Amino acid sequence: MARTTTRPSGRLLTVAEAADRLNTTPRYPRRLIEERRITFVRIGRHVRIPESALDEFIAAGVVEPMRLRGRRAA
Template sequence: MKTNDRLLTVEEAAEHLGTGVRFIRRLITERRIRYVKLGKHVRIADSVLTAYVEERTVEPVRSNRRSGFGLVA
């Protein structure tokens, strides 16, 4: 976590990722994502969400073969 990182609520984290609150709560419960406990409140750093997305980003497969579409007979 960076020192100037914004701490997001569960609702804000869900909106940031475009998911439901339930998904974020499951990530927290299963400890699949880092979070900060402030009393009874849970906060997630913006950089943690960015890292989570980057770690799960799948690069496209590039192929040199042509699919055959667009060829003139």
């Protein structure tokens, strides 16, 4: 099986910076990394999350509002 690699673009965020951006505790980004649900970069024993990967993760969770048919404003 061929392994594809993608180059992260943008700034590399620490786990704490990613948590601040997601408005959570550092536990949540660490869980995303552990479950391999987000792209991350290992630099020695440090882990960084590319800003572009965080943007993609946030965009994937966006839910568009539904328009109700047949309803009119009163």
